[in-house]
Amino acid sequence: MKVGKIAIIGAGNMGGAIVNGLLKSGYVEASSIAIADPRKQTLEKFSAQGVNTFQDNSQAVETADLVILAVKPYHIEKVIDGLKPALNPQKIIVSIAAGVNLSDLTKLIGEEYRIFRVMPNTAISLQESMTCISGNGNSEESLAVVKELFDHLGATVVINEELMAAATVLASCGTAFALRYVRAAMQGGVEMGFGAEMAQFITAQTVKGAVQLIMNTGHHPEREIDKVTTPRGITITGINEMEHKGFSSSVIQGLIASFNKIERG
Numbered sequence: 001m002k003v004g005k006i007a008i009i010g011a012g013n014m015g016g017a018i019v020n021g022l023l024k025s026g027y028v029e030a031s032s033i034a035i036a037d038p039r040k041q042t043l044e045k046f047s048a049q050g051v052n053t054f055q056d057n058s059q060a061v062e063t064a065d066l067v068i069l070a071v072k073p074y075h076i077e078k079v080i081d082g083l084k085p086a087l088n089p090q091k092i093i094v095s096i097a098a099g100v101n102l103s104d105l106t107k108l109i110g111e112e113y114r115i116f117r118v119m120p121n122t123a124i125s126l127q128e129s130m131t132c133i134s135g136n137g138n139s140e141e142s143l144a145v146v147k148e149l150f151d152h153l154g155a156t157v158v159i160n161e162e163l164m165a166a167a168t169v170l171a172s173c174g175t176a177f178a179l180r181y182v183r184a185a186m187q188g189g190v191e192m193g194f195g196a197e198m199a200q201f202i203t204a205q206t207v208k209g210a211v212q213l214i215m216n217t218g219h220h221p222e223r224e225i226d227k228v229t230t231p232r233g234i235t236i237t238g239i240n241e242m243e244h245k246g247f248s249s250s251v252i253q254g255l256i257a258s259f260n261k262i263e264r265g
């Protein structure tokens, strides 16, 4: 079931990335998208692409069928308070604010509303997001609308809200974690003699290929790793050194630190 008009509140990293993904997908026309942000300058690049832009959040949602709240978590309450008079239960509400749970959103917006917590990542601008979705259960039909929308912007899974903090760490923070590996490998590549640009190209294509090996086959990563690690060879020497220095342990501890940050605020 296709959504009609979409309003996005907040034109920062994620609000902007969602607009870019939507325009790239062709799923909705630019004229069916509205985006609001306090700063006129932030909005200029969107109006240049035919998107409706507003400095007033209430005006942006006036004709919207679905409203995406893409402001910082600490702005959510104030933004919803300001929007309230312009909302009605016909409008589906989607919040991407990390750590803001459905019961708090429902208290702020209203029991009768169809409200979704959605956790995308910045690759949504390229229609390559991993997006996790949970809803307040007020309508299966609107879940289909929200899922179809985000299916056009990458892959989606519908999850229980109790897993949303874990989803945020793995899928949303995960973009930064993965890119830190890329950067570290580049630094090693430069020390071994490549220029930074070539080191980036070689590392990025290698990571892309490695990911495709497990995505296309469904193999466990270790099965593909076993094919690379020649006995007494070069790869196992490097992997074991990384593990002696705490590679897997560092990654897991970092994920749990992020998870605890969401859980404890």
Ligand SMILES: NC(=O)C1=CN([C@@H]2O[C@H](COP(=O)(O)OP(=O)(O)OC[C@H]3O[C@@H](n4cnc5c(N)ncnc54)[C@H](OP(=O)(O)O)[C@@H]3O)[C@@H](O)[C@H]2O)C=CC1
Binding pocket: 009, 010, 011, 012, 013, 014, 015, 036, 037, 038, 039, 042, 057, 070, 071, 072, 073, 075, 079, 096, 097, 098, 099, 119, 120, 121, 122, 172, 173
């Ligand atoms: N960045 C990421 O990878 C991800 C972020 N998220 C969530 O998405 C949300 C947005 O994050 P992100 O895009 O990174 O943050 P940004 O700060 O980049 O974007 C938020 C935007 O909202 C604007 N804004 C501030 N106050 C208001 C207001 N009252 N009404 C309308 N717009 C306002 C900000 O303007 P100004 O800068 O002038 O204050 C800014 O342009 C957060 O809740 C975050 O938890 C979820 C998944 C991934």
Ligand SMILES: O=C(O)[C@@H]1CCC=N1
Binding pocket: 098, 168, 172, 173
């Ligand atoms: O770091 C953050 O708080 C946001 C939420 C998920 C990704 N970035």
